[in-house]
Every structure is written in structure tokens, then in C-alpha cells.
Amino acid sequence: xxxxxxxxxxxxxxxxxxxxxxxxxxxxxxxxxxxxQVQHLAERLATEPIAAVYxxxxxRTVETAEILARPHSLPLxxxxxxxxxxxxxxxxxxxxxxxxxxxxxxxxxxxDPFTFAPEGGESGxxxxxxxxxxxxDIVIAHAGQNVLVVSHKATLRLLLSSxxxxxxxxxxxxxxxxxxxxxxxxxxxxxxxxxxxFNDVSHYQGRxxxxxxxxxxxxxxxxxxxxxxxxxQPQ
Numbered sequence: 001x002x003x004x005x006x007x008x009x010x011x012x013x014x015x016x017x018x019x020x021x022x023x024x025x026x027x028x029x030x031x032x033x034x035x036x037q038v039q040h041l042a043e044r045l046a047t048e049p050i051a052a053v054y055x056x057x058x059x060r061t062v063e064t065a066e067i068l069a070r071p072h073s074l075p076l077x078x079x080x081x082x083x084x085x086x087x088x089x090x091x092x093x094x095x096x097x098x099x100x101x102x103x104x105x106x107x108x109x110x111x112d113p114f115t116f117a118p119e120g121g122e123s124g125x126x127x128x129x130x131x132x133x134x135x136x137d138i139v140i141a142h143a144g145q146n147v148l149v150v151s152h153k154a155t156l157r158l159l160l161s162s163x164x165x166x167x168x169x170x171x172x173x174x175x176x177x178x179x180x181x182x183x184x185x186x187x188x189x190x191x192x193x194x195x196x197x198f199n200d201v202s203h204y205q206g207r208x209x210x211x212x213x214x215x216x217x218x219x220x221x222x223x224x225x226x227x228x229x230x231x232x233q234p235q
Contacts, residue, residue, distance in 0.1 A: 002144035003186040005196075006135070007045065008159070009150045011064040012038040013179035021094050024121070024154065025086040030063050037180035038067045040204040044182075046071040051145035054138055056082040056152060064180070065150040081134035084152035085127045088120025114169040124158050124168055131155055132162060136190045153177045160185075163193045175199075178209055 012034030016023035030038065050072050055065035057078045065076050090098045098106050108116050114124035131151075138147055151159075157175040161168035163185065166175075176199055177183075184197035201208070 003188060004139050004143055005146045006138065006185045006187065007048075007050070007146065007148045008156055008183040008185060009041065009064065009068065009148065010153055010156055010177045010179060010181050011060040011150060012036075014060055016092070019094065021092055022087040022090045022098065023092065024084040024152070025058070025091060027059050030060055034060070034179060035063075035067070037201075037204045038064050041180050041182060042068045042071055044203040045148070049146055050074065050148050051142055052077060052138075053148040053150070054079055054082065054134075055150040056080075056084065056155070058083055058152070061150045061152065065148070068148055068150065079134045081130040082149065082151045082155060085124070085154040085158075086120070086122045088118045088122075090118050090121065112169065113172050124154070124171060127155055127158050128162055128168070131159055135159060135163070139187045139190045156183065160195070160198075164195055176209075178205075180204065 012030045014023065014028045014034055015031050016028050045068065053065050053069040053072070053074045054077045055061045057080055061082070062076065062078070069076060090102070093101070102118065105118050109118055117123040117126065135149070138149065154171070156177050157171040158168055160166070160175060160183065161171045178199055178201045180201065180203075182197060182200045182203070183195070185193045186196055187193050199208070
């Protein structure tokens with residue numbers, strides 16, 4: 001049986017990406033750099049036989065998908081389940097701002113972002129509950145075809161963790177998704193997937209980026225995290 005191939009793409013860079021802010025459900029456009037990144041990916045995929053293009057309904061993913069779909073003259077299919085995780089009242093804030101304003105909440109989220117959610121936001125479990133059925137439907141609807149799916153950093157890391165059988169509790173610490181990166185998954189059926197390419201940005205960058213400034217204390221041991229009494233402690 002012919003495999004179904006999904007090209008999983010993160011949207012290009014935005015201004016909030018550069019400022020290292022929480023921008024899950026916030027409406028933000030691609031930056032000039034982000035558009036250039038996506039255009040390079042569009043040129044890379046221009047000759048691939050892509051049957052459909054799916055995307056999150058948020059502006060940065062729609063714009064990314066439009067650029068990628070143009071060489072194939074394909075319409076966009078938007079699915080709400082592919083949108084980014086919502087950070088609730090943290091949206092638009094930097095990590096330091098969140099640490100200062102919502103110390104206890106932030107420490108709980110850092111310890112377990114999979115089951116804990118900030119006020120007004122979503123947990124990783126909630127994201128998978130809406131995103132996995134979308135992927136399953138896409139694989140079933142396009143059996144044996146190649147499909148582009150444009151989503152977001154956290155959503156893609158959670159999907160990859162689940163589909164490949166990783167412990168999703170560590171998705172923030174152990175998996176990265178660069179702006180406009182390409183992942184390739186091949187499916188034999190709706191539940192069995194094989195990773196063929198991960199977080200590839202060779203279309204616009206000569207080498208993988210360093211994992212720095214990714215909103216994860218696990219990668220920032222030199223910084224200090226606040227304790228509930230407002231003091232700091234080394235990580």
C-alpha cells in the first residue's frame with residue numbers, strides 16, 4: 001500500500017518570535033524575514049506533487065500556507081484544531097514578564113506543561129485532543145497522497161511526540177521547531193507514522209539553529225527562576 005506523506009510546516013518568523021514573546025492564540029503577521037523564509041520553502045516544494053494544503057486559521061499560518069500553495073494553485077483548507085496552544089492571560093508577554101506577574105502559575109507550567117494550563121489557556125493534553133483528530137482525518141481523506149499541513153511550534157511538537165510515541169510531557173524541552181521548518185511524516189495507516197525529516201531549515205539556513213531563547217528553563221541554566229516568595233534560584 002502506498003504511504004501517505006504529510007509535510008508538516010511551522011509558520012515563518014513574526015515580530016513576536018524575534019521578541020521571544022508568548023504568541024499562541026494572538027493574531028500576528030509574518031515579518032519580512034518570515035516571508036522570505038517561507039518563500040524559500042515554497043521554491044523547495046514547488047515540484048512536489050502536493051494534493052492539498054491545510055492550515056490553522058491564525059493569520060501567520062494562513063499567510064504561510066498561501067505562499068506555499070501558490071506554485072500548486074491549491075486552495076487552503078483551514079482547520080481550527082491546528083491552531084496554536086493558547087497561553088491565556090500570558091499572551092503577548094515575555095517570559096520575564098510572566099515570571100514576574102504570575103510566578104506560581106509559571107512554575108507549575110514549567111514543571112508540567114502537558115497537563116497544566118495558565119488561566120484562560122490550554123494544556124498540551126487539550127491541544128492534542130483537537131489536533132490529532134484533524135491529522136487522522138487528513139490521512140484518511142488523502143490516502144496515498146502528499147499533503148501540506150501548516151501549523152505552529154507547540155502544536156507540531158505535541159503532534160510529533162504523540163504520533164511517534166514519545167513522552168509528550170517533555171515536548172518543550174526536547175523538541176524544537178524553527179520558523180518555516182519542514183518535517184516529513186509517512187503514514188501506512190492513520191495511526192502508524194514514520195519520521196522522515198525533522199525541523200529542517202536548509203532551504204534558508206546552512207546549519208541548524210542553536211536551541212537558545214526558546215521559553216524553556218531547561219535550555220537556559222544560566223538564568224534564574226523566581227520562587228513563590230519572589231526571590232530567585234539558579235536552575
